[in-house]
Amino acid sequence: MIILAVESSCDETAVAVVQDGRKVLADAISSQVELHRLYGGVVPEIASRKHIEAIYTLADKALMDAGVTKAQIDAVAVTYAPGLIGAVLVGVNFAKAVALALDKHLIPVHHIRGHIAANYLAFPELKPPFLCLVVSGGHTMIIDVQDYTKMEILGTTLDDAAGECFDKVARVLGMPYPGGAALDKVAVGGDERKYQLPRPNSAKNPLDMSFSGLKTAALNLIHHAEQVREELDVPSLCASFSGAVSDMLVPRVKMALEATGRKKLAVAGGVAANSRIRRDLSAMAEKLGAEVYLPPLSLCGDNAAMIGSQAYYEYLAGNTAGMELNAYATKSILGETL
Numbered sequence: 001m002i003i004l005a006v007e008s009s010c011d012e013t014a015v016a017v018v019q020d021g022r023k024v025l026a027d028a029i030s031s032q033v034e035l036h037r038l039y040g041g042v043v044p045e046i047a048s049r050k051h052i053e054a055i056y057t058l059a060d061k062a063l064m065d066a067g068v069t070k071a072q073i074d075a076v077a078v079t080y081a082p083g084l085i086g087a088v089l090v091g092v093n094f095a096k097a098v099a100l101a102l103d104k105h106l107i108p109v110h111h112i113r114g115h116i117a118a119n120y121l122a123f124p125e126l127k128p129p130f131l132c133l134v135v136s137g138g139h140t141m142i143i144d145v146q147d148y149t150k151m152e153i154l155g156t157t158l159d160d161a162a163g164e165c166f167d168k169v170a171r172v173l174g175m176p177y178p179g180g181a182a183l184d185k186v187a188v189g190g191d192e193r194k195y196q197l198p199r200p201n202s203a204k205n206p207l208d209m210s211f212s213g214l215k216t217a218a219l220n221l222i223h224h225a226e227q228v229r230e231e232l233d234v235p236s237l238c239a240s241f242s243g244a245v246s247d248m249l250v251p252r253v254k255m256a257l258e259a260t261g262r263k264k265l266a267v268a269g270g271v272a273a274n275s276r277i278r279r280d281l282s283a284m285a286e287k288l289g290a291e292v293y294l295p296p297l298s299l300c301g302d303n304a305a306m307i308g309s310q311a312y313y314e315y316l317a318g319n320t321a322g323m324e325l326n327a328y329a330t331k332s333i334l335g336e337t338l
């Protein structure tokens with residue numbers, strides 16, 4: 001089954017062609033990051049306009065790269081939630097128009113389910129059940145992937161997402177948006193013991209997380225140093241911060257592996273590119289005798305191939321839509337409107 005997949009939920013416009021959920025025939029992407037960098041973050045209105053400008057050419061390019069004609073497509077898949085509403089709407093309306101004009105199935109895909117599916121592209125042997133740590137700019141969750149379309153949220157952040165915190169701290173340190181990757185690089189060579197940052201425990205569910213206290217502590221430390229004109233050791237602060245985020249995530253993932261008895265751990269989302277988190281997860285999984293799946297950096301960030309992969313399994317589960325399909329700024333990975 002050949003699926004044309006569309007992703008436009010944030011600041012990347014992407015169109016891919018994916019066969020049977022596992023084989024990427026084409027993966028075209030146009031990033032707006034440089035543009036939003038001028039403003040220190042994504043400007044939703046600009047994002048929507050740029051998606052409109054890019055999406056038609058990208059779809060043509062994806063088909064050409066794949067060597068597939070419009071007639072050979074079996075379905076059109078699209079991220080329908082969550083994301084910047086104007087941005088998601090561009091993809092949804094484009095996909096609806098293509099599906100209607102070509103008389104193809106229309107498959108709505110939840111963006112985070114797509115991130116999880118990036119692992120199916122990177123690891124052909126990986127099949128549910130497995131545990132997945134989702135760490136992106138907007139989400140931080142520990143998910144029990146019981147089947148391709150059946151999931152349970154075991155733990156989630158109660159406030160900020162890990163990526164948001166990386167970006168905020170990086171921004172205050174003067175790094176360009178999105179700062180997570182830059183902060184990760186600067187942390188190499190830093191002494192993580194130099195600055196003490198908190199690792200707060202959250203409320204009732206031990207698998208839930210809270211990042212706002214850690215973020216505020218890091219920002220206060222930076223502002224205080226500015227006020228007293230103390231020179232910050234930036235690599236060490238970055239190393240401490242990455243270590244603290246990792247310490248919030250990895251022990252909880254360990255607890256979740258132990259509680260569920262799962263022997264496979266996958267990672268998804270942009271923050272899954274973080275070198276410290278990757279290292280700590282690998283070490284923890286090895287100790288537990290669990291297999292760890294770390295997708296390549298190219299598949300960690302937003303792309304349309306991951307949407308095409310998940311779409312195949314949504315189709316097999318009967319999850320298609322008609323022209324009534326709408327876009328949603330927020331929606332649970334389980335499909336409920338929030």
Ligand code: KG4
Nearest residue numbers: 136137138163180181184270271274301302
């Ligand atoms: O999944 P993604 O591409 O977009 C969302 O769906 O949110 O994730 C983007 C996030 C940004 O916050 C970015 O700073 C972060 O992933 N990120 C990183 C690294 N690479 C990207 N954070 C920490 N370390 C990295 N190496």
Ligand code: ZN
Nearest residue numbers: 115136301302
């Ligand atoms: Zn994403």
